[in-house]
Amino acid sequence: MHTADATVRPTAPLTFRAATEADVAALVALIESAYRGDASRAGWTTEADILGGQRTDPEGVGAVVRDEGSRMTVVEQGGELIACCQLERRGDHAYFGMFAVRPELQGGGLGKVILGEAERFARTEWGVREMRMTVISAREELIAWYGRRGYARTGNMTPFPYGDERFGVPRRPGLEFEMLVKALG
Known part of the structure; x- marks a missing residue:
């Protein structure tokens, strides 16, 4: 478990830990709330306009x-999954x-x-020197956010x-994923 301070809610530090089977239902609910349906519109990461379904x-x-080759990280603040x-x-x-932040906490x-x-x-734990991800190419605002954090479009x-x-169920044609990469040095 690792703890870090964040400027979002300075009253309680963030706690990072590996997820367990007991976390699965809560993680699914969190991920769905950040990307799908009307609840996701409270944050800026919503995909509700381009994708329906799960x-x-x-x-x-x-x-x-x-x-064993993966780690699903749970982030908690004050004992609450965020x-x-x-x-x-x-x-x-x-x-x-599978990056998700509770919608009402996004943007801080x-x-x-x-x-x-x-x-x-x-x-530090795995010794890798590069991080990769795929992002729906239509998500220009999200790609720009990752770009400001050093991720390059490939x-x-x-x-x-x-x-x-x-x-998910696409709401429009032509959706595709773009690979983004960052050297971790």
């Missing part, structure tokens, strides 16, 4: 929790995903702190899995 499910989150992210070791780099610097902790963990695109509702 963002993830208990099977997907549970698989990450159980995978954010999460996935790290997956892939040889010489780590993949970053919390995401920057969590991303920094994920990078620190990947670099132009490496993969198609959205149209027809596989485990990843």
Whole structure:
């Protein structure tokens, strides 16, 4: 477990820990609330205008929790789940995903702190020198946010899995994922 201070709610430090099976339902609810439906509109990371349906499910989150090459990180403040992210070791780099911050807490610097902790963990605990992620290319504001944190667009695109509702129901054609990368030094 690791603790860090954040400017978002200075009354209680953030606590980072590996998720367990007991966390899966709460993690699914958090991820869904950050990306889908009307509740997600309270934050700026919503995908509700481009995707309907689910963002993830208990099977997907549970698989990450159980995978020895992955770490699903739970972020708590005052004992309350407020954010999460996935790290997956892939040889010489780590993949970053399933990043969710409770919508009403977005926009205050919390995401920057969590991303920094994920990078620190990947670099110091796993010894990787690069972080990679995929972002829906239509999410220009989100890509710009990652760009301000040192992530570069690669132009490496993969198609959205149209027809596989485990990843959501597209509300428009032409969706694809772009790979973003950052050297961790």
